[in-house]
Amino acid sequence: MGDRWRVEVDRTLCIGSGMCVGHAPDSFDLDAARQSHARATTADADEKLLAAAENCPVEAITLTAADSGEPVFPPEE
Numbered sequence: 001m002g003d004r005w006r007v008e009v010d011r012t013l014c015i016g017s018g019m020c021v022g023h024a025p026d027s028f029d030l031d032a033a034r035q036s037h038a039r040a041t042t043a044d045a046d047e048k049l050l051a052a053a054e055n056c057p058v059e060a061i062t063l064t065a066a067d068s069g070e071p072v073f074p075p076e077e
């Protein structure tokens, strides 16, 4: 793909399930309060990152195209 994505975690939604860390351990960390943090605000488009967003039980992870701002996940309806 070669695209860059902006990665955001809504910590008001995150319930600390750790699913994102399981799917994309290079992209997310849980802090001491079990809140997820993206390691970087932008990252190369990546299947693991998409899987992390898709499998977050509360859809706390938002991915957008870094250049255009178009939604990657959740997809535009």
Ligand code: SF4
Residues within 6 Å of the ligand: 009, 013, 014, 015, 016, 017, 018, 019, 020, 021, 035, 036, 052, 055, 056, 057, 058, 059, 060, 061
């Ligand atoms: S998968 Fe979602 S709820 Fe679970 S730790 Fe990651 S951001 Fe939080």
